[in-house]
Amino acid sequence: MVISIVFGFILLAFIAIFQPVAKFEKYVVIFFGLVMALFAGFREDSYDYIIYELLYENYEEVSVEPSFKAISYLVSHLTDNIRYLFLIFAFLGVAVKLTAISTLSKFVLLSLAVYASNFYLLHEMTQIRAGVAAGFLLLSIKPNVERDLRKFLIFAVLGFLFHYSAILILPLWFLPKKINVRVLALSILFGYASYFIGLDFVKIIPIPGIQEKIEIYMSMQEVNDDKINVFGYLYLLRIAVFYVLLFNYKKLAQKSEYFPLLITIYAISLTLFTVFGSIPAFSSRLSELFGVVEIILIPLLAYLFRLRILGRLAVVLVALVFLLINLYYVELIID
Template sequence: MVILIIFLALFAGTRLDIDQDYHMYYKNFLYIEDSLKDFNNREISIEYNIFFLPHFFEIFFNNNLTVVRSVFLTFALLGVSTKLIAIKKYSDYFFLSVISYMSYLYFMMEMTTIRAGVAAGFYLLSIKALEEKNNKVFFAIVAVCFFFHSSSILFLLPWILNKIRLQIKYYYLLIFISFLSAVFKINVLTLLLLDRIFPRVDTYMKVMEWQKEDETNIFNFRTLFALLMVVLFAFFYKKLKDVKYFDLLFKIHMVSIILFFFLSTSAQVFSTRSFELLSVVQILLYPMILKAFHPKLRILGWTLIFAFSLIQLYYIISVADIYKPYKSWFFN
């Protein structure tokens, strides 16, 4: 596993300008403010990891380019290692979980949304604490998540729902209601006045209007497959509910869909990234479908996960047009 972590971290962390967010991060790391006071006075606030990591590596390196590369590599190492350690600890199907991870989330989180990637990795490690209601450990991990990405506040929603012991039928109901809100284009953010409470929400919505951003496609492939898995897991729920971590992971999975639908009429950046942030649990949850089948029929579960992973991989590499041809300062 150590070799896999090193390879995946190097592949993602040494990439050059191949993704949409690379230049933004490169400039932030290269031209970081000298003082914390100046950093806090930024017109658009950003998480403190952007300030502290470059300055940490400046202790060891005098070359700005080396500092920038070190920060990128650190994000990749943290994002990859946390997820693979979580897979090793919590998944009964290590290989399938790794395949699920590498077919999509590895590219999106470790090679594009790198702050969210690290936050999601640490959140995956908190599953045991969340399951066992070890609040001290859970909130300590969420604090680390928040240091890397402010959207980690979403991680508290499953904790709240788990705390009040919301019955499974209400999750199904919320999926239905959130789907209707998406179909009838009800903007939940403005309805709940969240654009007035949180300045960043209002900023994103104004940017969306200015850029004339396309509407979120609520019938995209990943969402449809996520709904398919909800149907399958709901059908086998009685059989699977006592499997360790299943009930918790399944509910978090449904929360990610609920948020996606509720936020789909506001901005793609909210709906898609909130879905992807919480969908990190899929790499532990989806392989559990094997436990629903008789041992002689588990090939059906393997086929389902493999097929989905291959389609995801094909989509993100050949269809989505997100990445340029791969370049690396280490491998080339």
């Protein structure tokens, strides 16, 4: 499985670097989208497979999002084969993210490569409910920037129906549209400081659904004795990318109208990882929800090079590092 993923990424990366004729780009996206959805839907195993199997078998009794109940009901009454559950979530996850990429990204194929290197493995191959919800977070970016509250709420609610953590999309509406570069630059240091000082921010989240999740994550931590690595390779790479993007704020804000909001959300993602570091699973899930914006952000690095092909190569190399760390260090995929 790992070899297939690496081969597919290399093929996609090659096409992204040398850019096909514009009119063929959409066919490339459709092709890779179909392959990714089918690959995720027919995978033999994953870290969450047994959990989803139990949820599917007991969907009427367990506390789970409405979308999962509805899809489980549909599958159990039409086929009673759990494979179709994974296929439906895979197609939804990939389709929603590809729609967002086509809407937001200036470099569609580069965004697709970044997506394939990280969040595809994390979401569509593992956290299937969160994957669809994160896609709706991306779709909410455009109406947020355009101040279209109706569309923004639609995407936020749809995300919530797939994963309750997506309720945190709603506060994004109130983020300032003009950012303070210094504040964002210091946010990472604030996260580290709060982690090492041991500040407890968990108690200040009085939202019922979120509190229940926190209690579950805390119980899991006590059993597994989990700890986050605030100096992990992936996190440090993200911080490096974040500062490169941030220090080129003026230039990139002129290139993409979505950049100010995206970089702010990325700062939130990186900061939450350390701020809630005392509860590793909760910290990771929150950070990953907001971190999905890197699918659109990282390709903007291409604008920082005079020779655009070098810019595309740089983005692909960053994505390749993500992929290799995920496959051989984090071991997201069971081979």
